[in-house]
Amino acid sequence: MAAQSLSLWTIVFMFATVTGLNLEGELVKDLMRGYNKNVRPMEKSGDITKVTVKMTLTNLISLNEKEEALTTSVWIEMQWCDYRLRWNQPPRSSLYKNLTSQMRIPSKSIWLPDIILENNVDGKFEIALYCNVLVSPDGCVYWLPPAIYRSACSITVNYFPFDWQNCSMVFRSQSYNANEIELVLTEEDKQPVEWVVIDPEAFTENGEWIIKHRPAKKLTNQRYTKDELEYQEVVFFLIIQRKPLFYVINIIVPCVLISSLGLLVYFLPAKAGGQKCTMSIMILLAQTVFLILIAKKVPETSQAVPLIGKYVMFVMFVTIIVVMNCVIVLNVSLRSPNTHSLTNKSRKILLNIVPRLLKMQMRLWTPSDDCSDGSCNGYGHSTDASRNVFIVPCRRRSSLGLISKAEEYVMKTARTELMFSRLREREGLMKSALEKIHNGLDGDTAQNLAASLAQASPEVRQCVASCKHIAESARQQNDFDSENEEWFLVGRVIDRVCFIVMMLTFFLGTVGIFLTGHFNQPPSVPFPGDTRLYLPPQENSTIDE
Ligand SMILES: *[C@@H]1O[C@H](CO)[C@@H](O)[C@H](O)[C@H]1NC(C)=O
Numbered sequence: 001m002a003a004q005s006l007s008l009w010t011i012v013f014m015f016a017t018v019t020g021l022n023l024e025g026e027l028v029k030d031l032m033r034g035y036n037k038n039v040r041p042m043e044k045s046g047d048i049t050k051v052t053v054k055m056t057l058t059n060l061i062s063l064n065e066k067e068e069a070l071t072t073s074v075w076i077e078m079q080w081c082d083y084r085l086r087w088n089q090p091p092r093s094s095l096y097k098n099l100t101s102q103m104r105i106p107s108k109s110i111w112l113p114d115i116i117l118e119n120n121v122d123g124k125f126e127i128a129l130y131c132n133v134l135v136s137p138d139g140c141v142y143w144l145p146p147a148i149y150r151s152a153c154s155i156t157v158n159y160f161p162f163d164w165q166n167c168s169m170v171f172r173s174q175s176y177n178a179n180e181i182e183l184v185l186t187e188e189d190k191q192p193v194e195w196v197v198i199d200p201e202a203f204t205e206n207g208e209w210i211i212k213h214r215p216a217k218k219l220t221n222q223r224y225t226k227d228e229l230e231y232q233e234v235v236f237f238l239i240i241q242r243k244p245l246f247y248v249i250n251i252i253v254p255c256v257l258i259s260s261l262g263l264l265v266y267f268l269p270a271k272a273g274g275q276k277c278t279m280s281i282m283i284l285l286a287q288t289v290f291l292i293l294i295a296k297k298v299p300e301t302s303q304a305v306p307l308i309g310k311y312v313m314f315v316m317f318v319t320i321i322v323v324m325n326c327v328i329v330l331n332v333s334l335r336s337p338n339t340h341s342l343t344n345k346s347r348k349i350l351l352n353i354v355p356r357l358l359k360m361q362m363r364l365w366t367p368s369d370d371c372s373d374g375s376c377n378g379y380g381h382s383t384d385a386s387r388n389v390f391i392v393p394c395r396r397r398s399s400l401g402l403i404s405k406a407e408e409y410v411m412k413t414a415r416t417e418l419m420f421s422r423l424r425e426r427e428g429l430m431k432s433a434l435e436k437i438h439n440g441l442d443g444d445t446a447q448n449l450a451a452s453l454a455q456a457s458p459e460v461r462q463c464v465a466s467c468k469h470i471a472e473s474a475r476q477q478n479d480f481d482s483e484n485e486e487w488f489l490v491g492r493v494i495d496r497v498c499f500i501v502m503m504l505t506f507f508l509g510t511v512g513i514f515l516t517g518h519f520n521q522p523p524s525v526p527f528p529g530d531t532r533l534y535l536p537p538q539e540n541s542t543i544d545e
């Protein structure tokens with residue numbers, strides 16, 4: 001008995017299922033009978049079809065700065081009601097009232113509201129897949145097609161790579177004006193969904209961009225009349241901020257390091273000559289490479305210069321000044337007293353005041369009174385211990401120089417004179433010795449003795465004159481050398497002054513430019529002057545962490 005009733009129930013159930021299936025097929029057949037998908041659902045004349053739109057972002061694929069294109073993967077949810085598709089009202093309700101669930105119908109076989117991405121960049125206005133629509137018994141249609149959109153996004157390059165961008169996706173009906181369909185944002189819990197929906201489960205985070213704000217708005221352009229297609233649109237904004245770490249590691253840090261090397265040029269001595277210039281010009285070349293790297297990345301616009309471009313220009317400018325300094329310093333350091341003379345005034349400034357201000361370790365020049373002409377130097381007098389003046393001991397003159405001086409004197413003196421003096425040698429020696437002994441009794445000063453010796457012996461006189469000549473020319477050589485040295489020191493002082501100026505410029509410029517970038521944060525609200533955040537109530541804070 002029980003088995004019989006069970007099998008009966010099974011048969012009844014199967015029958016019901018089959019009838020149900022048949023019922024659904026019947027309904028679809030019924031709905032499509034006489035359905036013209038090209039005609040807008042308008043029950044009464046003047047009816048406006050209301051289409052609600054909601055966008056769910058699943059992936060912010062990329063923002064191509066050069067092409068100014070934002071690629072996103074989204075789901076566009078659209079809902080509208082089509083009176084021709086309902087079956088909960090007579091005459092269909094009597095036949096199909098048992099079908100209370102939604103029905104799936106191919107989207108290509110019913111009327112669609114033609115909503116397209118207006119600001120696309122690749123001529124692809126449409127969605128990626130025409131999936132089925134869900135139709136409710138009251139004839140309302142729910143459609144959730146996926147799409148990969150490439151929308152135009154005008155890039156503000158000024159602060160690249162510390163920038164944020166304001167991209168928008170504009171949706172409009174391609175063929176129906178505001179008198180025919182009304183575009184609105186979907187309402188959930190009596191609240192319009194004024195944001196781009198992001199499901200944290202399904203969302204793939206972009207490596208380069210953080211989404212700061214994602215408001216959505218229905219806009220009406222009052223410039224157009226309701227008959228024009230441009231009158232109404234639904235706009236989804238994505239205000240995104242770049243994570244600059246990639247550029248910091250790959251461009252900024254190497255650029256700062258290489259450019260700071262340029263300042264080391266000031267520590268190369270002038271004797272290194274052209275190496276100073278070579279080094280700074282190599283750095284200039286390296287900076288050009290960075291400039292090319294940046295130019296490859298940002299759009300080719302002349303409206304604004306990106307921050308990083310400004311920075312590279314700045315360091316190139318600094319390096320060019322360094323090259324110019326090097327040339328000037330080389331010119332000054334390798335001057336000789338024969339071609340250029342240094343006045344006491346410039347000596348005072350460059351070799352005394354400035355080095356003292358900069359606390360440089362070098363001999364200071366002090367003006368001396370005993371030499372009237374400009375060729376003398378004052379280093380010998382700068383023995384002032386209280387001022388902690390650093391005194392370099394006098395260089396030892398080479399004995400070879402002295403010998404050559406003596407030979408020079410011998411060459412200058414006539415040969416015959418030397419011969420006669422050789423003849424007179426013995427006689428003179430005797431005489432002088434005698435006279436020395438004789439005069440030694442009354443003349444006790446050394447000067448007298450020297451005078452008498454000179455008087456007595458021409459050899460001694462010659463020797464004294466020769467020594468005088470040697471001393472004189474050695475002094476001249478010394479003056480020449482020390483003036484040469486003075487030009488070197490002037491070069492060093494200029495180098496040091498320029499180093500300090502350039503280091504400050506470089507440091508302040510670097511810090512200034514990157515602080516500018518750091519403070520370029522997106523505004524705290526999506527629309528200036530509007531305090532609303534355009535976010536779902538349960539997540540008032542932004543989605544990023
Ligand atoms: C609807 O279902 C009920 C039982 O659930 C059944 O009695 C009735 O005949 C069905 N109506 C139609 C039109 O199939």
Ligand SMILES: *[C@@H]1O[C@H](CO)[C@@H](O)[C@H](O)[C@H]1NC(C)=O
Nearest residue numbers: 166168239523525526527528
């Ligand atoms: C983004 O752009 C829209 C217009 O395109 C503007 O209304 C909005 O204020 C901008 N948002 C920000 C944060 O600047």
Ligand SMILES: *[C@@H]1O[C@H](CO)[C@@H](O)[C@H](O)[C@H]1NC(C)=O
Nearest residue numbers: 535536537538539540541542
């Ligand atoms: C969100 O805002 C509501 C009031 O608008 C507030 O009560 C709630 O604490 C906020 N939640 C968070 C996470 O900030």
